[in-house]
Amino acid sequence: MTQPSQSNNNRMVIKLVAIVIGMFGFGFALVPLYDVFCDITGINGKTNPYAATYDVNTDVDTSREITVEFITRNQSGMVWDFEARTKRITVHPGELNTVEFYVKNPTAKDIVGQAIPSVSPGTAALYLNKTECFCFEQQPLQAGEEALMPMQFYVDPQLPEDIKVFTLSYTLYDVTGTSSVAMNRG
Known part of the structure; x- marks a missing residue:
């Protein structure tokens, strides 16, 4: 193999390894990003994991069911x-x-x-x-x-x-x- 060809191969391997590491990191980041996105938009269906307080003076809307x-x-x-x-x-x-x-x-x-x-x-x-x-x-x-x-x-x-x-x-x-x-x- 010639010297320039070997050099090109080394650069290609480094680029491919960097892409794989980047994809792996992006995959890890998706979970917290998804949670943040869903919290902001309210589309995830998750409920609050803590007890809410109820004020007995809360107005009950009897016009709606x-x-x-x-x-x-x-x-x-x-x-x-x-x-x-x-x-x-x-x-x-x-x-x-x-x-x-x-x-x-x-x-x-x-x-x-x-x-x-x-x-x-x-x-x-x-x-x-x-x-x-x-x-x-x-x-x-x-x-x-x-x-x-x-x-x-x-x-x-x-x-x-x-x-x-x-x-x-x-x-x-x-x-x-x-x-x-x-x-x-x-």
């Missing part, structure tokens, strides 16, 4: 029975509401679960305020144990007029191996 639907599902490998006791509720913006979710650990081993919420359409997530939710913390259930888990919420009266129905979906994950929650409750 919003239908909230509840869907539950388990991540692959999560064996709990998990269901919304209320599948659909009609609420007035500003009104405090409570619904319950049922869980049962039908196995012979203790399991810790974590529910992750999502709202559709995603814009509605900005106006859903949960004052109490099982999704704020990991939920340990001993073998054969069952529980009712409340979720208390209100819909902000500023919810856009065109949103008359939205769906709150919970996906339940088995986080036993990564949990810091102690299993003994008694």
